[in-house]
Structure formats: C-alpha cells, structure tokens
Amino acid sequence: MERFDSICFNYLMIFIVIFTDQEVKCLFSMKIITISTNKREGLYDITREVESIVLSSGISDGIVNVYAQGATAAIMIQENWDDSVQLDVVNLLQKLIPRGQWLHDAQDGNGDSHLKAGLIGPSETIPVIDGRLGLSTWQNIFLCEFDGPRDTRKIIVTIISEIS
Numbered sequence: 001m002e003r004f005d006s007i008c009f010n011y012l013m014i015f016i017v018i019f020t021d022q023e024v025k026c027l028f029s030m031k032i033i034t035i036s037t038n039k040r041e042g043l044y045d046i047t048r049e050v051e052s053i054v055l056s057s058g059i060s061d062g063i064v065n066v067y068a069q070g071a072t073a074a075i076m077i078q079e080n081w082d083d084s085v086q087l088d089v090v091n092l093l094q095k096l097i098p099r100g101q102w103l104h105d106a107q108d109g110n111g112d113s114h115l116k117a118g119l120i121g122p123s124e125t126i127p128v129i130d131g132r133l134g135l136s137t138w139q140n141i142f143l144c145e146f147d148g149p150r151d152t153r154k155i156i157v158t159i160i161s162e163i164s
Contacts, residue, residue, distance in 0.1 A: 025163040027162075032155070033049045035155070039145070042144075043145075044145060047141045061129060066124050067123040071114055073143060074121055077126070079138050117144070
C-alpha cells in the first residue's frame, strides 16, 4: 500500500507543478457500458455506445477514456470495415499466447486470458473534437474478450474537458 500512496502522491505533485500558474477547471463525466459476450475470445464493437455517451455529455473538445473492468478483458482501437482484421487479432494472440501452458492455469485455467489482456491493455484514450470521437474513418473501439462468454462486462467511459 505504501507504494500505491507514493505513486499517487508523485502524480499529484506533477499535476500541481504543471498548473500552479493558473487555475484550471475541468468538466468530468463518467458512464458505464454493460455488455455480454458470447464466446471465449472475440472483439466486440462498442463505438456506438461510446459515441452516444460523448454526444449526450455536451462536451465539444476534450478526451474520452474507455476502460475495461476485469483482468481478462481489454480495449483496442482497430479497423472497423473488415471483420477479418478482428479475427486476425484473435488468431495472432492465440498463436503468441496459447491456452493451457501457463502457471496460472493451475488456478482457474485462464492464464492465457490474463496475458492477452495485459498485452493489449485495459484502456484507450481518444480525443473529442467538436463533440465527436476523434477516430479516423476506419477506426472503431473494441472490447477484447479473452475469458468469455460473460453475462456482464463493464466498460467505464470517462470524458474530461477544460472549462474556459
């Protein structure tokens, strides 16, 4: 616990140093998306849900962070036009991190799921520009499921914007 407190304290110190010359006020909005998954591994497009939250926030410029709760899920920005790209991601990770050969498998058989989620990461941050997600034409936001199927996966969507 000491290490966590120290990390938070250091982060806070950096924040204070950066903003000591002026007062900065931020608008903050947070919502939770809940989805279910229907297979052990797959990518689930959550772009429309995130877009809806950004639009309803009324924020025109800022950032949105999309965070997957759970140690065996991740968030990825990937191509949206061709489903084969999402299948390629799953197939690549299955080859790089095969099932059934990890120490954690002795606990609950999902060592590969933890490693895949850790490799991809639990979150992505996207700019909000003129009230819309700053994604390119071919990008969408995906929940990566590595230990499904799950009745409930929660994704935390946090929007931050400076108030002028």
